[in-house]
Amino acid sequence: MRRLRSALFLLVLGACAHESTLPPASSGERAGARPNSPGPNYPPAAATLAYDDQALATRFQAAPALATLQGEASYYSDGLAGHPTASGELYRPLGLTAAHRKLPLGTVLRVTSRDGARVVYVRVNDRGPYGSKRRILDLSRAAAEQLGMLRAGVLEVRAEVVAYGPKKGR
Numbered sequence: 001m002r003r004l005r006s007a008l009f010l011l012v013l014g015a016c017a018h019e020s021t022l023p024p025a026s027s028g029e030r031a032g033a034r035p036n037s038p039g040p041n042y043p044p045a046a047a048t049l050a051y052d053d054q055a056l057a058t059r060f061q062a063a064p065a066l067a068t069l070q071g072e073a074s075y076y077s078d079g080l081a082g083h084p085t086a087s088g089e090l091y092r093p094l095g096l097t098a099a100h101r102k103l104p105l106g107t108v109l110r111v112t113s114r115d116g117a118r119v120v121y122v123r124v125n126d127r128g129p130y131g132s133k134r135r136i137l138d139l140s141r142a143a144a145e146q147l148g149m150l151r152a153g154v155l156e157v158r159a160e161v162v163a164y165g166p167k168k169g170r
Helices: 002-016 051-060 141-146
Strands: 067-075 097-099 108-113 119-126 135-139 154-163
Touching (some): 108 135, 119 135, 135 141, 135 154
Parallel strands (some): 097 119
Antiparallel strands (some): 108 154
């Protein structure tokens, strides 16, 4: 029953995510944008990438794959910015993070587009995606952008585990 409630909550949250929670624009400015700054105005925590996120590619580029997953990846709505993830962190659209149903939180993945042209390294900090079993990951906006999937919304990917996160109780 608990899973059903969680799934319903996420479904409703996803359906409502397209609605902006930002105040309406005034005096000709875009809603939520600072004057002369491109793009949406994310919460302060999302203003810059965390050092850990930036260092993932450098640290794990030569790491061997411990396990490989194949399927579809989607990405989080910007409307979820600032909401807590399963790890307790707030979702940062500009961070390099992902959601997976079962991998331990903190696991690092090398995510490659189907054609092999683009790669991004992400850290699992949330649970999901829910719905289709073909969908294996929900990516942050920054990770989706690096894979070139913003327009499509969903992309066939290969995700390689390069480091497992700590297990509960350790």
